[in-house]
Amino acid sequence: MKLLECTDIRKSYGLIKRSEALKGVSLSLERGQCLAVVGPNGAGKTTLLRILGGVIATFQGNLKVRGNIGYCSETTSNYPYLTGYENLNFFGEVSGSSTEVTEVLRKVRLDNDRKLVFQYSKGMKRKLEIARSLILDADIVIMDEPFDGLDPIISKDIANILVRLKEEGKGIILTSHDLYRIQDVADEVYFMSNGKFSRHETLTNFLRLKVGFQDKARNGIDLSFLGRRLLFQNRDVAYLSLENTDQISDLVEEMMRNGVKIKSVGLEPLEDLFMEIFNEQT
Template identity: 35%
Template sequence: MIEVNGLRKEYGDFVAVENLSFFIGRGEIFGIVGPNGAGKTTTLKMLGGLIRPSKGSITMKGLEMSRDPVRIKSFLGFLPEESPLYEGMSVDDYLMFFAELYDIDKSVARKRISDLLFDLSLNADGKKIGDLSKGMKRKVAIARSLINDPDVLIYDEPASGLDPMTSRYITDYVRSLKKAGKTIVFTAHNLYQVESLCDNILIMKDGREVIQGTADLIREEYGKIQYRLEFRVDSTEEYDLADIKQLNGGYVIVTDDINVVNNTTKWVASRGGDIVEMRTIVPSLEDIFLSIMGIELFVD
């Protein structure tokens, strides 16, 4: 569906994106994550045909962006992170205006607008866009990106800056778009959202790929399962199996070695102590992301 090979974007001496390659199958959700300045938005703008790559190729539905940008944009929906709207227009007039730009028949456009407003729970009651809340404005921008019924959606931070309820609603709506057969590429800082939505994930740093694949593959490559054991015992003077911390009148160890856990439980039992809790800590995508970025984690 979407194939990217050797993508590079440079601005003078600055290289914003270097040697990116990936494939996205039809009906997949592909997430791109990374810190600010990683090259995420630049990548999306190249995918959307807004800027040209310095090197590399982008192919969608068998068409090359460099040769057929107009045809590709006809089945593309793009949502930037900052999406200025015509705030003096009503929602219906605004969406009809964009439908006309795509040369959509008015009767078809009216039905599509009605369906989009219903699907997005967007009841503007004839208000001007400038009078809407931030969350409702974001829904208008999403409706605009769907007015041409595109096969491919490119969304830059679709739930950015929204309250938790609206953010959750938009996350669920993006999931419903996949069920409707859309192919979606998006960026987000909410790693839980990315992990719950995406079939495949690309982690970027300094314009380059760090790793890409499923959340499970990334977890297998970079994640480290840890074990947390909390126990009580009269004295730990003879304990030398692992680093130990005091907690809630007892003691706790966190280790990635299951043998340390087994030996500690035996040691505690031999001294008449009690095991309070033992649990496995599976790293989240956020934990792995922070680790890749060099941010040390502490498990309480």
Template identity: 30%
Template sequence: MQNSTIQAAPLLEAVELTKVYEDGVKALNNLNLVVREGEIYAMLGGNGAGKTTTINAFLDFIQPTSGKALINGIDANALPLEAKKHVAFVSENVQLYPNFTAMQNLDFFVRLGGKSHYERLDYERALHRVGLQSEAFDRKLKDFSKGMRQKCGIAIAILKDAPAILLDEPTSGLDPKAGKEFTRLVAELRDEGKAILMSTHDIFRAKEIADYVGILNNGELVAEKTKAELEGVNLEELYVEYMAGYMDEAPVSGSLSNNLS
């Protein structure tokens, strides 16, 4: 569905990705998407549309029923340890370890990501870059606001220096200022060549920074638009148009929502 004259190799790729749960609920249905170097792909959709399930498939938290989730060409479910060397992840509500300081959290997660050569100065630079105040570096995370924790999360992703980044509703619950800062950072990472796949409910932010916007409905990719295609288009109307049919046909039940989100 993507048009590009000179295309880099895909860093994140879903190939006919399907997930059917034991209770018969189809969370993903033949999903195909590609994110290349220097691209941001925003997945839009209601609760239970399959956004988080897609990210979970890339992280091997679920085993797809069929199809593949490839990270840098490596099957994330067949060779998860190898695939995860090439991806960083920032979740919706970054909590980290509340008894650790920001520095200690960074040190742990960055080492876990396979980077053990960093020194304190590197951590300080990363935390400065994401906009965390110096006096917070050695404070325990339990005293941090959500925005500050989110900054730590993105600092970890920056330090891991993986070519691909997965963001699961990263701006959810952030105040407008923190959301804007976060968006700026994501755009910077894209400019550095990272391939970013993000799930979001934030239509305006998606339109602002995404190179591709995919709309998921009931586990299916029902629309995919490039930045150019979205120029002059009211994305909100487009989104509602796609979602309306879904909302009428299949209202999301509690259990369904739990399984899919």
């Protein structure tokens, strides 16, 4: 079921000298799906998210939304001199939500904290933004740079929260420069440049594992047991397809059980594809 669908979205600024921020953008979001929009600074990512989240009301094109939206900006919009609980309780009462505040705080792992929001770390503020979307019973969570400036532990924690929201049937749209985390969360990636999408890929199309071998047999190493997961092989390396990063350890164990001596293992990162796409445009 499509929770959100936009077609040919356009947005311009300026009265005399018009500047096009968006030039005909289209996408659709299914229940339980995460879409990531990536691109260089000034590409139009934040403008698009503000339109989808209802922050910007004037634009050209068609936008259909089925359900409630929770918009999480890059900066916190909670009350700094209230606790997280008090913030969520306030927003819940104003919206008439019946969602239990303590349960929402537990989901984002803030249930044991009693600090005022101005005392929160950046990661805690990000989690509270997500929690506010949940207290408003949002079907769609829209996040602008959720991983920006966070240490790896908190960044992974937020990624895990987003994965759980997908499992609950929420739809998620986010922007991020943290391409590593996107590979953990997103199902599809839209590459944006100069106000339009230059490419759209599903995660499985570019999530690849590079395996280097210890012994370089003249005729190569037999990896036929991998079937369609084997994308390419020579005497030195093999490239394997992945559905998600959780499969890496299982693949490595399977290869070792079949006598393959592995020298190195690493993801062919989304960053490489990102650079490939945007270098073509410069």
